[in-house]
Amino acid sequence: MAVPTLRQLEYLVTVVDTGSFTRAAEQLHVTQPALSHQMRALESAVGGPLLERLPRAVRLTPMGRAVLPHARAALAEAERLHRVARRAAGLEEGELEVAAIYSVSLGILPPVLRSWRRRHPGVRIRLREYPHADLLQAAMAAGRADLAVGPVPAGWEGPIRELGVEEFAVVLPADDPLAGRSTGTVALTELADRAWVHYAPGNGLADLLDQFCTQAGFHPPAAIRAEQTSAVPLLAAAGLGPALVPANIVPPHFDGVLLRPDPPIRRTLAAYTRTRPDPVTVAFADLLARQARVDPGAARTCRVSGGDQA
Structure with missing residues (x-):
């Protein structure tokens, strides 16, 4: 039998707390099909249904009511473990300097910064913005930031992490x-x-x-x-x-x-540093890679009322 993952337990708790798969998916920044898939995987792992979908709400089954306290306890223990690790890694307080081209600071960064603020309220972000990727790369080479986010830099000798297209x-x-x-x-x-x-x-x-x-x-x-x-x-x-x-x-x-x-x-976007990044920079880059919305399906047809480049 598969072992439930912390992510699946987080999904269960969020669905229960929000009372809706739709609201839970929005809060978790996942699609509803992905959320439903993980809930089915969790129910398979524990051996029975945990939630009953009603027309306007969700209701815990008897098994769900038994599992929920343990799910909350496991998430609380994981958060305590993360706090210990963050203190050891310097993620409890400090400042991270991020440099980005204008369009990145408008497009992909806002939701990432919002999530970072929730996760690491003691680590401040100082954002430096540049109109052109060449200026961004020059600023990064001059040591004006810990992490740069923009088009893949040509000839860059430090670590580069591609984020998506x-x-x-x-x-x-x-x-x-x-x-x-x-x-x-x-x-x-x-x-x-x-x-x-x-x-x-x-x-x-x-x-x-x-x-x-x-x-x-x-x-x-x-x-x-x-x-x-x-x-x-x-x-x-x-x-x-x-x-x-x-x-x-x-x-x-x-x-x-x-x-x-x-x-x-x-164009491909990337996060890059001059040298091997410290734990704070790695944590931000990890969050950026998970949440950055840069995919080939981003462009859409819509009608709603109401060298490299920057």
């Missing part, structure tokens, strides 16, 4: 003639006669847009150049011109449409 999307206004196409894709050549929402000089995303448009056979004229990376998808959705953005920086509610470029535009 970030996909780019083209942003158009909701009433654009191309917005309603069923394929959800657009070739950059279809936008060759448009003036673009561009990035200010010095922003690495300006280089990236120019690079891929040049490969498509045209130069993208600028209708407007934005100093702030976060403003670009909003300006495009407002109808000032198409924009090319990392899909994960687009806010969940905005008046616009995201289309996947055809062929796709992607």
Whole structure:
């Protein structure tokens, strides 16, 4: 018989405490199918059903009521063990300096920083932001941060940990003639006669847009150049011109449409250090690798109302 894992016990406790598989999945940052799969695995391990799904709630079975106190006790003991280990590793207090390109600090870092704050409230994060990957790499080489997060650095001699693939999307206004196409894709050549929402000089995303448009056979004229990376998808959705953005920086509610470029535009993101990282840096990199939302399915078609690059 399989032995229940701490993660499975955490899932059980969270479902019971939230009263819902949906709310538990949101709190645990997992999908509902993944949560349901782990709950079935736990029930298989203990030899019987633990939860009964009702139309608007979940209810513990008799076996579930017997198992729940032990699950809570096991999680509490594991947390005590983690506290001892964190004290030994220096994770109870201190400061970690993280450097990132603008788009990373907008897209993948916020949920990671939120989780870090909950897990290690005594370890402060100092975030340094850079508009271009070259500036990020130079700052890291100069010792201005403990960990850098951005595109994979060329020629870097220190440790590098790849985080995943970030996909780019083209942003158009909701009433654009191309917005309603069923394929959800657009070739950059279809936008060759448009003036673009561009990035200010010095922003690495300006280089990236120019690079891929040049490969498509045209130069993208600028209708407007934005100093702030976060403003670009909003300006495009407002109808000032198409924009090319990392899909994960687009806010969940905005008046616009995201289309996947055809062929796709992607880049690999990584976390890197100068030397072998200390335990605090390793812990942050581990959390980043687990929670960073940089996957090839990130770009999406949506319509909601209401060198390297930065």
